[in-house]
Amino acid sequence: MIELRNITLTFPDGESRITAVDDVTLVGRNGTVTGITGPSGSGKSSILAVAATLIRPDQGAVLIGDGDDIVDATRLTRAEATELRRDRIGIVFQQSNLLPALTAREQLEVMAHLGSRNPRSRAKEIGARIDGLLAAVGLAEHAEKRPHQLSGGQRQRVAIARALVHEPEVLLVDEPTSALDQERGAEIMQLIARLTHERATATLLVTHDLIHRDALDDLVTVTDGRISVHPQAATAVR
Numbered sequence: 001m002i003e004l005r006n007i008t009l010t011f012p013d014g015e016s017r018i019t020a021v022d023d024v025t026l027v028g029r030n031g032t033v034t035g036i037t038g039p040s041g042s043g044k045s046s047i048l049a050v051a052a053t054l055i056r057p058d059q060g061a062v063l064i065g066d067g068d069d070i071v072d073a074t075r076l077t078r079a080e081a082t083e084l085r086r087d088r089i090g091i092v093f094q095q096s097n098l099l100p101a102l103t104a105r106e107q108l109e110v111m112a113h114l115g116s117r118n119p120r121s122r123a124k125e126i127g128a129r130i131d132g133l134l135a136a137v138g139l140a141e142h143a144e145k146r147p148h149q150l151s152g153g154q155r156q157r158v159a160i161a162r163a164l165v166h167e168p169e170v171l172l173v174d175e176p177t178s179a180l181d182q183e184r185g186a187e188i189m190q191l192i193a194r195l196t197h198e199r200a201t202a203t204l205l206v207t208h209d210l211i212h213r214d215a216l217d218d219l220v221t222v223t224d225g226r227i228s229v230h231p232q233a234a235t236a237v238r
């Protein structure tokens with residue numbers, strides 16, 4: 001689970017400050033995709049960056065985990081936050097941000113070995129996990145290809161698989177379809193929904209348009225940094 005509780009985030013703006021996120025509270029439950037929509041500049045990416053522990057908010061809590069294993073990410077040191085991000089949060093950005101020289105499999109391997117204390121003894125387990133992930137995103141046949149040999153949709157699939165290497169509890173996705181045509185976009189959204197349900201991740205997904213709304217379990221709308229529409233679970237989209 002991820003819960004953002006009363007998050008406020010400001011940025012310096014000349015003499016004063018601009019409020020990008022204004023007292024936002026939202027919950028992403030395990031096994032559900034919570035959509036965050038709203039106009040450009042409304043604060044969607046800022047909310048995701050706070051959830052990702054990449055930016056510390058001025059106020060509020062970022063609670064990650066379940067039961068008696070809940071951490072407030074805003075109270076961690078920088079090093080602890082980095083560890084939390086690596087182990088428990090998967091992030092997929094608008095652009096797939098793949099390394100041009102590496103094959104699809106190597107993109108995942110690099111991620112798998114990041115921070116791993118004893119990579120050699122875990123190599124077999126990691127190899128099997130990576131094979132499973134590449135198959136899960138439909139890239140088993142393309143594992144040895146480099147980014148320039150893959151389509152935009154396939155690159156986004158690699159990025160999604162890479163985000164899942166550490167089996168995160170929380171998956172954060174920012175506008176994953178913006179560089180894709182509608183059909184490819186729909187496939188990526190369905191893939192994210194399926195993986196979320198199968199792997200029980202608490203997924204927050206930013207999208208500025210709602211053509212792919214059927215892939216979302218819940219939806220919040222952000223306007224001027226505030227949540228303006230927040231359906232309860234009972235009125236969830238599906």
Ligand code: ADP
Nearest residue numbers: 011012019020039040041042043044045046047
């Ligand atoms: P969205 O993702 O909904 O388009 P953003 O979260 O990117 O919106 O931006 C929300 C507001 O915060 C905008 O007014 C934007 O200009 C401002 N903002 C975002 N990031 C920064 C930053 N690093 N420095 C200053 N202002 C920022």
Ligand code: MG
Nearest residue numbers: 041044045046
């Ligand atoms: Mg954005």
